[in-house]
Structure formats: structure tokens, C-alpha cells
Amino acid sequence: MMRLLKLGTWRQSSVIGLSVLMSCTALAQMPTRPDTSPGQDPRRAGGAKITTDPNPPTNIRESDDTEQLADRYQPKGITLGKFLLLPKVEIDQTYNDNIYATQHNTKGDFITVVRPEATLRLKEPNYTWNTNVQAELNQYWKYTDDNNVQGRFLTDGLYEINRDLEVSGSYNFSALVEDRGADDAVQGKEPTKLWMNDGRLGGKVRQGRYTFGLDAGVTSYSYDNVPTTVGTIDNSDRDRTQFLVSGRASYEIFPGYAAVLAASVNQRDYDRATDRAGYNRDSKGYRIEGGIGVDLAETIRGDFLVGYLSQDYKDKRFQDPAGLAFKASFNWTPSRLTLVVPTLERSIQETTVLNASGMVRTSASVLVRHEYARNILLTGFGGIYYDDFKGLNRDSVLYELRGRVTYAFNENVFVSAELAHRTKDSELTARSFSQNFIGLRLGLQM
Incomplete structure (x- = not known):
């Protein structure tokens, strides 16, 4: 972890993240704000979240299923004054039949995963604060070059100044490993290590039927070089910092339905002036959408927005992506026992694939x-x-595709089993692959 201190991007985003935390005593992570209704147990903060991330999950074993179990199966935690400490450890045994995500000559292996974590929560009448620290140790039985340690530190909070005004923010540091099947992944002897820092600050104000929100964030990415059988892959031309400012305005047409206007601007700056092929990948862009927001209490909540997006690259040899934008994401509860979350989005993602400017992703899930x-x-x-x-x-x-069953013995012990499948069809044949996963998990929590 100390290697990260040598990275300039870490210092830059850490200053921003600490400034966010010092600016507000209690700030909250904006994409997944830990709302709790009056009198709700703070252990259940978060509830059924709307999933809006247009990227597929990098870790197919990730799950927050245990947080959705009945209250009697939620951990009691350790009370420390006004704080609640929630320690937890998960042990996974997974089999992946294609760990290198290749089309031919596939290699399968068992992976043992140990994932300790601790969450510290504070819930007061007008503010909430959460800090989570997590580590993940991945041990391959046969192909040990892919052994890795990942980790995350996340702190977030929300301060409600009054019923019509709130301020939120977060800081997230993650030490990750890039998925072998990712479009930009380089196929070295070991997976690519990625260091990410993310700081965010936002606010929301309500005036009668109007609601206005403004969020700003900075995210930096730094990639380690990767050894190969003949040398080293230099990933320094992938290092970058991304800035994003987004706003949202809504007007309640009648109870449960609102007209929504959302807009955002971004800037993406790479550490190096050009990549290994001599292209300047710096860019700036915008996105504007309008549509309908629905909030029908315990039935359905979410948005359906349509608009326009564009990304302009400094290097004029690049083709600038632009065109239709849309985003739809809903929490639908057809019964008190069932949650359905459909999502649909078209967005411009960053890529460092040789000779490509950006990547337009259309996702449905x-x-x-x-x-x-x-x-x-x-x-x-x-x-x-x-x-x-x-x-x-x-x-x-x-x-x-994936399916999972989670069984809780009591509030301290649970088990889960999962089956999953991924297939990628690419015009670049070498990037096509098929993977199957099977996994078992034992969880211990307090």
C-alpha cells in the first residue's frame, strides 16, 4: 500500500477527498446515499438500492444480499457510544473455468477468497456518517501468478440542514485488480493493479414542488506496469484524472410523478501528453436529458430520461462520439417479498484501446x-x-447471468451459493471468451 504514496494522482485526489470531509461534518456518498426512514434500524441503511452503474461488475462474487434479510437476521453490531461497529468476514471458495478470459486453450482454477471488513456507522436525527474498510485476499490454487490483494476505504455522510436542504459527500480509495476480460486489460503474467481515488461533494434543495441538486466529483486512476515473459508492459499512458459536475432539477406534476431535467459536464485529463501510439487522449464532454421521475412509495421508484451526449477529444485524428443518450432505472416492488430492478443506459466510457477514441456503451440489465x-x-x-x-x-x-441463494442461520452466520456465466462476442476474435463460475460462501458477522 505504501507504493501508492509515491503516486501524484493519489496526493491530488486525497487532498480533494480530505477537503470534502473537512467541509462537512457528516457527508454522504451520493450515488448510494444511506437513507433510513424515521425509526429505522441504522444497520439496515441503504435498503434496496437502484443500480445505475453502466459498467458490468468487476467481481462476480460481490453481493449485498445479507443486508436485505429480515431484521432478526441482521447483525447486532458493537455499540460504541453513539457509533455502531459492524465487523464481518467472508470466506469464498470459487471455481472459474476460464481465469484468463481466452477463447482457446482455457485454464480453470479454484480460488480461495478471504474478505474481512468493518463498518462504523453513526445515525443522528439530522446527519448520518459511515466508514467502511475492506480487504480481499484472492489465492489461486494452481495459477499463483494471479494471486492478489485488493482493498477499499470508503467514508461518506449526509447532513440535513433542514427538511428542504441537505449536503452530502464521500471519499473512496480502492486498490483493485483489473478483470482479465475487460476491454482495456493487458494480458501480462499477472493481472493489472489499479489504484483509484474518488472524492465527491453535493447538495440538494427543495422549494415547494421543485427540487434542485448539484454534485461534483474528481476521480483519479493509476495503473501499475505488468510483467510479461519477454519484458514489461508500460501502463503509464492509462493514468488519468476525471472531473464531473452534474445537476438535476425536477418539478412534481402531481403526487408521485415529476418532470426531470438532468445535465452534466466532464473533463478527462491524462497524465501523459500522448499515449504509446502518439495520440492525445484528453477530452471534455457533456450530457443533457429530460424525462419522468416516479416515486410511488412502496411500489416503484426511478427515472426514465432521454437526451443527447457528446465527447470532444483534443486529438483531431480521433472520432468524437456523440448522439442519443438515455437512462432508465427503477426499483419495482410487486410484493413486499420481491424486488425487481430493471436498468437501461447509453453512455460514453473511457478506453485506451489502440486507435480508438472513446467507447459508447449501451447496457440493459x-x-x-x-x-x-x-x-x-x-x-x-x-x-x-x-x-x-x-x-x-x-x-x-x-x-x-448469475443466480444466488443466501441462507442465514442466525444474525451471526450465513452461507450462500452462486452459479454465474459470462460470454463476450468481440469483432477482435482474440478478445472473445466464455466463463462459468460456481461459488460457495461462509459469512461471519457481529
Whole structure:
């Protein structure tokens, strides 16, 4: 971890993140604000979140299913004055039949994962604060070059100045490993290590039927070099910092339905003036959308927005992606035991694939979660992600399916089992692959 201190991007984003935390005593992570209704147990903060991330999950084992179990199966935690400490450890045993995400000559292996974490929460009448620290140790039984340690530190909070005005923010540091099947992944002897820092600050104000929100964030990415059998892959031309400012205004037409206008601007600056092919990848862009927001209490909540997006690259040899933008994401609860979360989005993603400017991703997914019994949760997920590389004939489609069952013995012990499948069809044949996963998990929590 100390290697990260040598990275300039870490220092830059850390200053921003600390400034966010010092500016507000209690700030909250904006994409997944930990709302709790009056009198709700703070252990259940978050509830059923709307999933709006257009990127497929990098870790197919990730899950917050246990947080959706009945209250009697939630951990009690350790009370420290006004704070609640929630320690937890998960042990996974997974089999991946294609760990290198290749089309031919596939290699399968068992992976043992140990994931300790601790969450510290504070819930007061007008503010909330959460800090989570997590580590993940991945041990491959045969192909040990892929052994890795990942980690995350996240602190967030929300301060409600009054019923019509709130301020929120977050800081997130993550030490990650890039998925072997990712479009930009380089195929070295070991997976690429990625260091990410993210700082965000936002606010929301309500005036009668109007609601206005403004958010700003800075995210930096730094990639380690990767050894190969003949040398080293230099990833320094992938290092970058991304700035994003977004605003949202809504007007309640009648109870439960609102007209929504959303807009954002971004700037993406790379550390190096040019990449290894001599292209300047710096860019700036915008997105503007309008549509309908729905909030029908315990039935359905979410947005459906349509508009326009554009990204302008400094290097004029690049093709600038632009065109239709849309975003739809809903929490639908057809019954008190079932949650359905459909999502649909078209967005411009960053890529460092040679000769491609940006990547336009069109994604569609649905998550279904059903409480079969108070201590048994069934989860199913399906997603399709179409990636259009601008300026390059390398389009790809990723299909993902997974199913999981979680069984809680009591508030301290749970187990889960999962089956999953991923297939990527790419115009670049070498990037096509198919993967199957099976996994078992034992969780211990207090």
C-alpha cells in the first residue's frame, strides 16, 4: 500500500477527498446515499438500492444480499457510544473455468477468497456518517501468478440542514485488480493493479414542488506496469484524472410523478501528453436529458430520461462520439417479498484501446431479489453490454447471468451459493471468451 504514496494522482485526489470531509461534518456518498426512514434500524441503511452503474461488475462474487434479510437476521453490531461497529468476514471458495478470459486453450482454477471488513456507522436525527474498510485476499490454487490483494476505504455522510436542504459527500480509495476480460486489460503474467481515488461533494434543495441538486466529483486512476515473459508492459499512458459536475432539477406534476431535467459536464485529463501510439487522449464532454421521475412509495421508484451526449477529444485524428443518450432505472416492488430492478443506459466510457477514441456503451440489465423465507434470499441477475469503439472495428457484446441463494442461520452466520456465466462476442476474435463460475460462501458477522 505504501507504493501508492509515491503516486501524484493519489496526493491530488486525497487532498480533494480530505477537503470534502473537512467541509462537512457528516457527508454522504451520493450515488448510494444511506437513507433510513424515521425509526429505522441504522444497520439496515441503504435498503434496496437502484443500480445505475453502466459498467458490468468487476467481481462476480460481490453481493449485498445479507443486508436485505429480515431484521432478526441482521447483525447486532458493537455499540460504541453513539457509533455502531459492524465487523464481518467472508470466506469464498470459487471455481472459474476460464481465469484468463481466452477463447482457446482455457485454464480453470479454484480460488480461495478471504474478505474481512468493518463498518462504523453513526445515525443522528439530522446527519448520518459511515466508514467502511475492506480487504480481499484472492489465492489461486494452481495459477499463483494471479494471486492478489485488493482493498477499499470508503467514508461518506449526509447532513440535513433542514427538511428542504441537505449536503452530502464521500471519499473512496480502492486498490483493485483489473478483470482479465475487460476491454482495456493487458494480458501480462499477472493481472493489472489499479489504484483509484474518488472524492465527491453535493447538495440538494427543495422549494415547494421543485427540487434542485448539484454534485461534483474528481476521480483519479493509476495503473501499475505488468510483467510479461519477454519484458514489461508500460501502463503509464492509462493514468488519468476525471472531473464531473452534474445537476438535476425536477418539478412534481402531481403526487408521485415529476418532470426531470438532468445535465452534466466532464473533463478527462491524462497524465501523459500522448499515449504509446502518439495520440492525445484528453477530452471534455457533456450530457443533457429530460424525462419522468416516479416515486410511488412502496411500489416503484426511478427515472426514465432521454437526451443527447457528446465527447470532444483534443486529438483531431480521433472520432468524437456523440448522439442519443438515455437512462432508465427503477426499483419495482410487486410484493413486499420481491424486488425487481430493471436498468437501461447509453453512455460514453473511457478506453485506451489502440486507435480508438472513446467507447459508447449501451447496457440493459435486470436484478430480481425474492425473500423465499425470512432467512432465505434468492437473487437473479441478467445483463447485456454492447460496446461500440469509435474509430475502430472492435465492437463487442458481453452477456452475463448469475443466480444466488443466501441462507442465514442466525444474525451471526450465513452461507450462500452462486452459479454465474459470462460470454463476450468481440469483432477482435482474440478478445472473445466464455466463463462459468460456481461459488460457495461462509459469512461471519457481529
